[in-house]
Amino acid sequence: MHIGTTLTNYIIETQRGIQGATGEFTGLLNDIATACKKISALVDKGDLVGVLGSAGSENVQGETQKKLDIITNEVFIEALGYNGHAAGLASEEMDEICEMPKDAPRGHYLVLFDPLDGSSNIDVNVSVGTIFSILKAPEGVKDPKTEDFLQPGTKQVAAGYCLYGPSTMMVMTTGKGVQMFTLDKDFGEFLLTKNSVQIPEETQEFAINMSNSRFWEGPMKRYIDECLAGKEGPRGKDFNMRWVASMVAEVHRILSRGGVFMYPMDSKMQAKGTAGKLRLMYEANPMSFIIEQAGGASTTGRERIMDISPEGIHQRVPVVLGAKNEVELITRYHNEG
Ligand code: AHM
Ligand code: MG
Numbered sequence: 001m002h003i004g005t006t007l008t009n010y011i012i013e014t015q016r017g018i019q020g021a022t023g024e025f026t027g028l029l030n031d032i033a034t035a036c037k038k039i040s041a042l043v044d045k046g047d048l049v050g051v052l053g054s055a056g057s058e059n060v061q062g063e064t065q066k067k068l069d070i071i072t073n074e075v076f077i078e079a080l081g082y083n084g085h086a087a088g089l090a091s092e093e094m095d096e097i098c099e100m101p102k103d104a105p106r107g108h109y110l111v112l113f114d115p116l117d118g119s120s121n122i123d124v125n126v127s128v129g130t131i132f133s134i135l136k137a138p139e140g141v142k143d144p145k146t147e148d149f150l151q152p153g154t155k156q157v158a159a160g161y162c163l164y165g166p167s168t169m170m171v172m173t174t175g176k177g178v179q180m181f182t183l184d185k186d187f188g189e190f191l192l193t194k195n196s197v198q199i200p201e202e203t204q205e206f207a208i209n210m211s212n213s214r215f216w217e218g219p220m221k222r223y224i225d226e227c228l229a230g231k232e233g234p235r236g237k238d239f240n241m242r243w244v245a246s247m248v249a250e251v252h253r254i255l256s257r258g259g260v261f262m263y264p265m266d267s268k269m270q271a272k273g274t275a276g277k278l279r280l281m282y283e284a285n286p287m288s289f290i291i292e293q294a295g296g297a298s299t300t301g302r303e304r305i306m307d308i309s310p311e312g313i314h315q316r317v318p319v320v321l322g323a324k325n326e327v328e329l330i331t332r333y334h335n336e337g
Helices: 007-016 024-049 067-081 119-124 210-215 218-228 247-257 267-272 280-293 324-336
Strands: 054-058 064-066 086-091 109-117 128-136 158-164 168-173 178-184 189-194 205-207 260-263 297-299 319-322
Touching: 007 024, 007 178, 007 189, 024 067, 024 109, 024 128, 024 158, 024 168, 054 067, 064 067, 064 119, 067 086, 067 109, 067 119, 086 280, 109 119, 109 280, 119 128, 128 247, 128 280, 158 247, 158 280, 168 247, 168 280, 205 247, 210 218, 210 267, 218 324, 247 260, 247 280, 247 319, 260 324, 280 297, 280 319, 297 324, 319 324
Parallel strands: 086 109, 205 260
Antiparallel strands: 054 064, 109 128, 128 158, 158 168, 168 178, 178 189, 260 319, 297 319
């Protein structure tokens, strides 16, 4: 596919390669692109249209919601609920799976999304993003229930994110590599700007919230200590560190110039009875699909993320993803205990 082609053309071409495809998948990805364009416009305008700040409510995770968390969630439901491409929707911002409009036709796909990831960044004008994961509804299921969404990441038919940064970019995979599209705001279309993105296997850059270091488990402490020891340490090279606190921006940097991202398990979470910070269905699985498709790897430290059989729609997991060799080293440290 040539650089500069539209996202719509790209999707139509991709679907042509799938036997028995009906155009529903193309329609669905177009709906997602429409939602992301709307969110991009809202994020761009920010304070001019009064969308910044707290909404004064909490989501199912007990986190304070921003006004934009709620608005962007509605944008997604509006764009995907009525066109007959999705069978069901689930959002990080909603306790239960979304009730689909009674009078609207239904498609065959399940879409899980985090409409505005990294939203703590929105009020300080730092990059945020949308993440989505697409599964097939089980055969014959017209009105999917929560358990129909609980499929391992390996079952995803597509996943992607939209990064609202200096440019708005849509990055996605349908299992045939990773493509990057940039929104041409004059033209109103996402245009292909990078084809078949690959992550270098080696890196000298890591991303982790260092303020949690005293709570980490031994293997994670060991890995970071060795990175920090630099040229004189066992790794024999100096490392650089970045932490945007916006997973979409973090993953995008790794796809663009390499690196490894970690949000590991820690004793603070253990004490609260949670199994990690990031959500398996809305964040970890879609990002793992993209990273693996770009030649990287993704694990909890102990198992491949996409192999996990989900137990709950809002389940959390530890996440280590990025450069293959680094992820393998971190996995080895976890296996050694
Ligand atoms: P959110 O979905 O509530 O925005 O939380 C997810 C975000 C990730 O984008 C980011 O990697 C992480 O939370 C940052 O967490 P912390 O503030 O603990 O560094
Ligand atoms: Mg999130």
